[in-house]
Amino acid sequence: MKSANRLALPKRDPKAGKQMLVDSHCHLDRVDLAPYGGDFAKLMDATREAGVSHLLCVSIDLESYPAMLSLVDAYPEISVSVGVHPNDRDRHEPSVAELAELAAHPKNVAIGETGLDYFRTEGDVEWQRERFRTHIRAARETGKPLIIHTREAREDTISILREEQAQAVGGVMHCFTETWEMAQAALDMDFYISFSGIVTFRSAEQLREVAVRVPADRLLIETDSPYLAPVPFRGKPNEPRFVEKVAETIAGLRGVTTGELAQLSGQNFYRLFDAAHGA
Secondary structure, eight states, X not given: OOOTTOOOOOOOOTTTOSOOEEEEEEOGGGSOOGGGTTOHHHHHHHHHHTTEEEEEEOOSOSSSHHHHHHHHTTOTTEEEEEOOOSSOSSSOOOOHHHHHHHTTSTTEEEEEEEEEEOSSOOSOOHHHHHHHHHHHHHHHHHTOXXXXXXXXXXXXXXXXXXXXXXXXXXXXXXXXXXXXXHHHHHHHTTEEEEEOGGGGSTTOHHHHHHHHHSOGGGEEEOOOXXXXXXXXXXXXXXXXGGHHHHHHHHHHHHTSOHHHHHHHHHHHHHHXXXXXXXX
């Protein structure tokens, strides 16, 4: 039997007449609120008006996690994850037990974001690999899916996922920018592939080819707000309402309507993260 916290499937907005969207990865505690007079509630009003029905607010460190949770706690349409990003070594290093305890919060649906990022890291990176393993073990202990960040660490990311048997929980390769071969390796471990505003960039031809090839039941969309705003907002602060531009681009590539793509990616989101609520 599913938990009472089960996420509801996306529905059409009867006023707007448009398909409701899901932003599967954003950092709401870091979104620029200046256009909204510093009022988070006004940002959420604009997000709803744009047809976004659910958001996953993703943790990148434990120091800011309590404030992030407090910001979104009153909004039933926002879920959260818990984890420590691989970029910064000077963060509180979580244990499996600590991550599992924090993941027990009713709004929590995932472990991460976690992974490997060799682009900004010099010298020994073993600490990154150990942090990654800790998160995978916490995911397996809690039964919650993983949110994976990977950059210039293709082989090590896949190897560690396999070694730690991450296929037992699955998850998502967020803000995917890698090759089809890496996507296939992740898909083989029961992972989903999520595309951000990068897919709209002129230089992202190879990525758009991947977006066409990913199976329909494994595709997610995201903003990664406040980063990586899609065209035509590139270079400006990103926010969840811009996820529609990601949906429009991928829909065009795949020969479906934006509404169909929104429905598809929304169903995939709820399928992946509903399992995190347990029985």
